[in-house]
Amino acid sequence: MPNGGGNGExxxxxxxxxxxxxxxxxxxxxxxxxxVRRYATSVAAADVAFGDEDDLHLGAQRVARAxxxxxxxxxxxxxxxxxxxxxxxxxxxxxxxxxxxxxNDRFRSHRRDVGAALAHEITHVLLHRLDLGFPxxxxxxxxxxxxxxxxxxxxxxxxAFREDAVSxxxxxxxxxxxxxxxxxxRAAAFGEDPSPWFTSPQAYEAWGRGREEAAxxxxxxxxxxxxxxxxxxxxxxxxxxxxxxxxxxxxEGGGPATRVSFPCPVCWQRLRVPAGGRAxxxxxxxxxxxSVLECDA
Numbered sequence: 001m002p003n004g005g006g007n008g009e010x011x012x013x014x015x016x017x018x019x020x021x022x023x024x025x026x027x028x029x030x031x032x033x034x035x036v037r038r039y040a041t042s043v044a045a046a047d048v049a050f051g052d053e054d055d056l057h058l059g060a061q062r063v064a065r066a067x068x069x070x071x072x073x074x075x076x077x078x079x080x081x082x083x084x085x086x087x088x089x090x091x092x093x094x095x096x097x098x099x100x101x102x103x104n105d106r107f108r109s110h111r112r113d114v115g116a117a118l119a120h121e122i123t124h125v126l127l128h129r130l131d132l133g134f135p136x137x138x139x140x141x142x143x144x145x146x147x148x149x150x151x152x153x154x155x156x157x158x159x160a161f162r163e164d165a166v167s168x169x170x171x172x173x174x175x176x177x178x179x180x181x182x183x184x185x186r187a188a189a190f191g192e193d194p195s196p197w198f199t200s201p202q203a204y205e206a207w208g209r210g211r212e213e214a215a216x217x218x219x220x221x222x223x224x225x226x227x228x229x230x231x232x233x234x235x236x237x238x239x240x241x242x243x244x245x246x247x248x249x250x251x252e253g254g255g256p257a258t259r260v261s262f263p264c265p266v267c268w269q270r271l272r273v274p275a276g277g278r279a280x281x282x283x284x285x286x287x288x289x290x291s292v293l294e295c296d297a
Contacts, residue, residue, distance in 0.1 A: 001088045001120045001141075001171060010161075010168050011175050014213060019139050020178055021268040023146035024185065025288065028267045030132045033290040040190045042152035043070040045197045048115035056082070056108060063115045064101070067122045070153050076125055080118070082108055088171055091121040093128045112199070116160040116171050119153040120144060126151075141173040148172075149182040155194045158183065158203045176203065180210020188214065189266060189289075217265040220248050224281065224294035231296060238275055251275065266291040273297050 014020075028036055047066040050059045057080065064078040077098050084105045092100040101121045107114050123144050127133060132147075134140045148154040158179035160171045170176065183194050184207070198204045218225045221234035237243050241255035251257035253275070261272040267289035273282065275297055284293045 010163055010170050012177060014178055016142055016178055019142045020146055023143040025268045027147055028288045030130055039151040050111040050114050060114055064118050067119050067153055071122055071126045073126055089117040089121050091124050099125050113160040116156040119148050119156050123148040145172045145174045146182050150186050155197055159198050159200050161203045162200050163202050176206030177209045180207040181213050183207055184211040184214035222260055222295045222297045224296055260297055
């Protein structure tokens, strides 16, 4: 994981959104909807709290054990050490049963963020065991951030984001807003509100912007939650069988269209259903995340 402290600028916005959505799809495909639902409760803030009065190594081991439990890795024993290094943290992915995690020396005096660094590295262990990964370091690290967050430990990574006029700290590869987006996806899936756990005002703001972006996924045609103007444009394009540039849906069968494909707003799996006539309200079930969607197909 990159070392996010310094005086440079933090990238904001949603530059990795395609990779983020692909990561959510891959997670559901690998674990199944039932498997993802096993992580419906996030790690508790009290279980990963780490104050200056705590013993450095015993405290790090305690937090690591809590994250191992959260990510359902009961057989994985984490050995945590600290040293001077370029990155924030690293993990040795051997065969186990012991895994060695190294944290940057700066976490000796920034203990509130030890849980965030450990969460990312322990998720690498989970992905290693699941044999789930993407080609290329960038996409694979984005996958790690997304899985950490969607499975209930990544709110720590967002809460580690702090920024002022002279310095910043950000852990992970996602932007703060992208962490907020994934958290919002998780919150919608499990009815969870992570906002009380944030200690960083900047993290709370990023969560809000991510939540707004995530909400837009549920307002895209042919979903019934789309606004009037979007539904009107969709109906017109369906008659001619041609979707405008930049929209998320696509038509088949000429004009009028006979089928429409569009992304599931929960897991972003591509769905393909018949395109009906006027006011053709249908219920569509996603075969990957098992969400039932109301659509004006």
